[in-house]
Amino acid sequence: MTVTAPVLPETTTPTPLLPAKRPFRFSRWFAATGWRHLVGIAMVVFSVFPLLYVLSASLNRSGTLLQSNGLFSSLSVENYVELFSSPERPYAAWFANTLVIGITTALGTVFLGALAAYCFSRMRFTGRRVGLLSLLIVQIFPQLLAVVAIFLLLTTLGEVFPILGLDNQIALIMVYLGGALGVNTYLMYGFFNTVPDSLDEAAKLDGAGHARIFFTIILRLVAPILAVVGLLSFIATTNDFVISSVILITPEKQTLAVGLYQFVSDDFTANWGVFAAGAVLAALPVMALFLYLQKYIVSGLTAGSVK
Known part of the structure; x- marks a missing residue:
């Protein structure tokens, strides 16, 4: 005589209730982290611009301060050649x-x-x-x-x-x-x-x-x-x-x-x-x-x- 084990009812694991995702609001994002990005970008621009200006002026053959305002308007290595030839x-x-x-x-x-x-x-x-x-x-x-x-x-x-x-x-x-x-x-x-x-x-x-x-x-x-x-x-x-x-x-x-x-x-x-x-x-x-x-x-x- 074969004895079969009773079949237990399947138990289902309750799924956790996820909180509803709040809609994106620019004002809330800016108040939390957005203003930090703006400060970081401003500091990067403030730090990098003088370096780019000097590099651009070194590649500008005009040689004057007023004519070097345009960043990378002209590219030339004549300033470096003249630097070592004097x-x-x-x-x-x-x-x-x-x-x-x-x-x-x-x-x-x-x-x-x-x-x-x-x-x-x-x-x-x-x-x-x-x-x-x-x-x-x-x-x-x-x-x-x-x-x-x-x-x-x-x-x-x-x-x-x-x-x-x-x-x-x-x-x-x-x-x-x-x-x-x-x-x-x-x-x-x-x-x-x-x-x-x-x-x-x-x-x-x-x-x-x-x-x-x-x-x-x-x-x-x-x-x-x-x-x-x-x-x-x-x-x-x-x-x-x-x-x-x-x-x-x-x-x-x-x-x-x-x-x-x-x-x-x-x-x-x-x-x-x-x-x-x-x-x-x-x-x-x-x-x-x-x-x-x-x-x-x-x-x-x-x-x-x-x-």
């Missing part, structure tokens, strides 16, 4: 000087600032708090106020050590290092404090000294802040005009900021196209360095948001 205005030498001074200053600022920040962060010595406070107080006064003092100091030093006198690039690098160490040291000091002290203690138990801890452990962990400081130092050095114009006198030793001014110093609208071409080329090293260090900057921001 014997009285050696743009190639200016470009090389800017790279040498900027890279040397950036590397020196990063190295010396990291050493000072490590000392303030890891070591306890007399005058530590006074030193940190002095760094903040010194940065209140801009370096521009010390132009006259720097000029007199380099004039006197040049009589004893010509390499540290006026019209010398090494003297300019020393001035840049002295002005950038304060704020960069304090900036690195805050990032060094985020590194746990237990790493230093473990390394000391293995027999490592301060030099080995600094070069093999700490520098690798604080790479994001080193990249940021190096980038900021390079940009500030490249854009500086006042101090470099006071120290560097010979045209072959000047930087891009000082040299490009010669194109528009006599008549502001005469060589505008050549000036714009030089400005476009001067922006390429900064852009390349920023793109190269972008991964370190982004990793530093994400690490700081998690700690």
Whole structure:
């Protein structure tokens, strides 16, 4: 005798009631998110328009400021050719000087600032708090106020050590290092404090000294802040005009900021196209360095948001 199991009635799963979709209303969308799109578009236009205008002026052969108002009305590379063909205005030498001074200053600022920040962060010595406070107080006064003092100091030093006198690039690098160490040291000091002290203690138990801890452990962990400081130092050095114009006198030793001014110093609208071409080329090293260090900057921001 075969026994069959009773057939149970099928149970149906109740379907959830979806809320009715509200009709699209422009006023509600604009009040919620639409105004943000307008602000973003306005900021993009505000930021991109000067760059497009300078690029268009560099490709316009007319060369004047008034005739460069039409964006990309004419395309020509004659301004770039004239930029490198003028014997009285050696743009190639200016470009090389800017790279040498900027890279040397950036590397020196990063190295010396990291050493000072490590000392303030890891070591306890007399005058530590006074030193940190002095760094903040010194940065209140801009370096521009010390132009006259720097000029007199380099004039006197040049009589004893010509390499540290006026019209010398090494003297300019020393001035840049002295002005950038304060704020960069304090900036690195805050990032060094985020590194746990237990790493230093473990390394000391293995027999490592301060030099080995600094070069093999700490520098690798604080790479994001080193990249940021190096980038900021390079940009500030490249854009500086006042101090470099006071120290560097010979045209072959000047930087891009000082040299490009010669194109528009006599008549502001005469060589505008050549000036714009030089400005476009001067922006390429900064852009390349920023793109190269972008991964370190982004990793530093994400690490700081998690700690």
